[in-house]
Amino acid sequence: MRILVVEDDQTTADFIARGFAEEGHVVDHLSNGRDALGQAMAGSYDALVVDRMLPGLDGLSLVKALRAAHVVTPAIFLTSIGGVEDRIEGLEAGGDDYLVKPFAFGELSARIAALIRRPPLSQEETVLRVGDLEMDLVRRRVLRRGQEIDLLPREFALLEHLMRRKGRVQTRTMLLESVWDIHFDPGTNVVETHISRLRAKVDKPFDHDLIRTVRGAGYRIDD
Template structure:
């Protein structure tokens, strides 16, 4: 299996890595939570072993961020905090298993093997793209041609919805339900106003428009 270990303890980290490599696994080690989060999004891992207390970004927050971005890689959370409430917090964050320090390596190995045997759910992407536009769902950053674009939360949600359905027309009713959670016609131009604002940031400063108006139907992101 390909395993990512995020552990800042200078003794525990190399010890875990050495033991897992001896078992035939491919293992990467990082000691910072923020660096580990980035690596988790660019590498295709079968299992992650994450220490709860990490510099940069703690393990619980790291797992929450991954799950929020629809990354379903199985996570074994390591911690020196063995209380019931601590375990519940880690599992509620999205961890698949929990192992309290100190632990026997044999148990760690068995738990990782069990996680690796679980059927994997299809992962959703952590980044959405259309031509030279990229949306990072983890960092909530949007760029076009390398230029950063600042979006308000509703603008981000609108663009995300369109990008996830790239090439498909989204009607006004679809957008109201998906972005505003409105299931009736409010008789306002809220959709039109937000699309116009989004175009002002995503299209107007650049050479080619991405957001298309399909007359009498709705809007779509250019899929070419």
């Protein structure tokens, strides 16, 4: 496995690199976010470990730029910024996981392994459809009646979750766990806010709603 570590603290970077090297992995290290952006786009990595506070380009902007360029390499934020809203912000930026410092290397390694175990798109459906709505998972495009819909990374992930479970009610807890990887109530309306944004983009411009609220239960998408 080849891993890019983007960390400006040399002691932390050396600790991570030594741990992964002992497991037989190849590790590249960069301390500047702007340099890491070019490296991540050009290099073939299995995973990215990204600090949030970086010179040149901060970690959030780095991951956002990669996702905008359709680079889907799994990325885990490793940072001392650990508030609930900070974690949500990191996941919404396109991060796949979020680990707060101080950390145990064993947990970091296990989380990276879990991300890598996710089946590649080639083993899954690559185009999802619900009625006249179409999601291309390879090109990261969403179309309705041939009209492209521009979604932010977390909106895309939320819509993908609903489309994969067409006709099935998804509770708020299910969505928090699957889309945000949050296994507790964050005390925010992040799910409701994103559902509202999705409806504004997916349903409002058209004459037929696909995303439905099931009172007292959750949400589902159906044609």
